[in-house]
Amino acid sequence: MKRFGALKKRPEPWETDELIRLENLVKIYDMGALKVLGLKQINLTIRRGEFVAVMGQSGSGKSTLMNILGCLDRPTSGHYYLDGADTGEMTAGELSAVRNRKIGFVFQSFNLIPRTSALKNVELPMTYGRRPKKERRERAMELLARVGLETRWSHMPNELSGGQRQRVAIARALANEPPLILADEPTGNLDTAASEEIMELFSGLHDEGVTVVVVTHEEEIAAFTGRIIRFRDGEIISDETNPCPRRKGGGERCC
Numbered sequence: 001m002k003r004f005g006a007l008k009k010r011p012e013p014w015e016t017d018e019l020i021r022l023e024n025l026v027k028i029y030d031m032g033a034l035k036v037l038g039l040k041q042i043n044l045t046i047r048r049g050e051f052v053a054v055m056g057q058s059g060s061g062k063s064t065l066m067n068i069l070g071c072l073d074r075p076t077s078g079h080y081y082l083d084g085a086d087t088g089e090m091t092a093g094e095l096s097a098v099r100n101r102k103i104g105f106v107f108q109s110f111n112l113i114p115r116t117s118a119l120k121n122v123e124l125p126m127t128y129g130r131r132p133k134k135e136r137r138e139r140a141m142e143l144l145a146r147v148g149l150e151t152r153w154s155h156m157p158n159e160l161s162g163g164q165r166q167r168v169a170i171a172r173a174l175a176n177e178p179p180l181i182l183a184d185e186p187t188g189n190l191d192t193a194a195s196e197e198i199m200e201l202f203s204g205l206h207d208e209g210v211t212v213v214v215v216t217h218e219e220e221i222a223a224f225t226g227r228i229i230r231f232r233d234g235e236i237i238s239d240e241t242n243p244c245p246r247r248k249g250g251g252e253r254c255c
């Protein structure tokens with residue numbers, strides 16, 4: 001009789017608190033004669049509900065990592081498991097469904113659709129789902145209220161401040177209630193006050209159990225998170241927990 005008990009089985013997503021697992025992940029950009037190493041043999045686990053900062057000098061691989069985590073790009077080798085599923089085995093269509101349902105993106109340059117109201121920008125990701133129009137509109141309004149922009153719903157992106165644009169982008173990222181928010185330098189174009197507002201919003205999402213990964217160059221921004229991962233030349237050089245994450249206005253939230 002065959003015995004399967006000794007076989008090591010990968011735990012099902014509901015049996016583990018891992019949301020992200022990278023195994024020996026390598027990214028090489030193939031520029032013909034020139035091969036650029038973006039990431040070298042990355043091994044990394046991020047648990048559900050973590051609030052993580054990714055830091056490192058320009059060119060150290062932060063955006064390369066975020067693009068792979070966001071299923072916008074595929075690694076050259078190695079594995080990326082998201083919610084227990086190997087993204088390397090997914091078709092382009094499956095990856096785009098994962099992006100739409102499981103991941104909310106926030107970018108440094110906001111990436112809002114110009115000449116389109118804040119409300120419509122937030123509604124957009126929901127149009128790929130099955131929600132009826134009225135429900136989509138109501139949810140978009142709720143999300144704008146959540147980021148403090150209920151009175152600005154009809155404004156076009158160019159009628160909003162940088163901090164307000166980023167808040168619309170966060171509301172849009174939350175449209176489909178993704179378990180994971182990926183933000184690549186979300187405060188890079190903002191002043192200190194607006195940056196703190198954005199980080200406070202992310203802290204609130206973290207309090208609700210959303211997993212948030214934020215790339216930043218600033219220590220004061222990283223200090224809002226509970227874990228700081230530093231990259232150099234495509235490698236992780238440190239991975240530390242921050243026992244006392246900051247809150248807006250300089251307070252701390254010690255566990």
Ligand SMILES: Nc1ncnc2c1ncn2[C@@H]1O[C@H](COP(=O)(O)OP(=O)(O)OP(=O)(O)O)[C@@H](O)[C@H]1O
Pocket residue numbers: 029030031036037038056057058059060061062063064065
């Ligand atoms: N599309 C691409 N084609 C070729 N090389 C790339 C590409 N994107 C990134 N690289 C290279 O990969 C390395 C990592 O780049 P990446 O954009 O991940 O850095 P980063 O840490 O996000 O930097 P920054 O802080 O400036 O945003 C760099 O050497 C970069 O030149």
Ligand SMILES: [Mg+2]
Pocket residue numbers: 062063064184
């Ligand atoms: Mg970058």
